[in-house]
Amino acid sequence: MVDCNPLATPHQPGLYMSSSMCPQSDEERGEMRQVPFLKLLGSLLWLALHARPDIAYAVNALCKFSACPGRAHWTAAKRIVKYLAGSKQQGIRYSPQQNAALQTWADADWAGDPDSRRSRSGNVMLLAGGAVAWLTRQQDTGINTQVSLSSTHAEIKSLCAASPQIAWMRLLLKEIGYEQTTPSIVYEDNRGAKSVGRLSPYGQTDEGHRSAISLRTRGRRVRHDQGRKLPHRGDAG
Secondary structure, eight states: TTOOOOOOOOSSSTOOOGGSSOOOHHHHHHHHHHSSSHHHHHHHHHHHHHHHHHHHHHHHHHTTTTTSSOOHHHHHHHHHHHHHSTTTTTTOOOOOOOOOOEEEEEEEEEETTTTTTEEEEEEEEEETTTEEEEEEEEEEOOOOOOOOHHHHHHHHHHOOOOOOOHHHHHHHHHHTTTTOOOOEEEEOOHHHHHHHTTOOOSSBBTOOOOOSSSOOOOHHHHHHHHHHHHHHSSBBB
């Protein structure tokens, strides 16, 4: 892989890893035992956690198949290496800023798992021009959980995953002398999720209009309340 051809993206667009790509015969399993998949995955995971948020999604998707990887998974792992080979001069750069504000981007990949149709959350927090924290993980991984039946529901869960991280980061910045004096902006591209984020405790938006989203179950109401808690108390907007 030293002289590999670099690629522009760490993940092939439109390709979703699935269990159907796992070895289907003893011959394939024997072949994959000779491949250092776990060693490479461990190295990529370290990079994704500490220095390269741009490969976090691709690496996290491959971790699901660490126990039984197939040829397609090995090819996908090598693709990440080829991407890193072409972007090794890139990095996270921070620039001095007065009153640097914490900003967060949250998104979701709705029903992106072909095996379970679970969605995936992703968010990244920026400060002083560079990423300081990021997260990508599959939603609904507990027992007896319901998958998101709409993109809005998946995006709300992504916002909920970002909310405690924002609160923790604001407390950390306060402790080290960089207290955030204004609400932290959260960017979200789903109109339904943004409407829920503006809900008041009485089911109305901040503008006074009745929300079209029905909060029918206790579990969903809890998640919605978590997603709108920070905007109403001034920690995020």
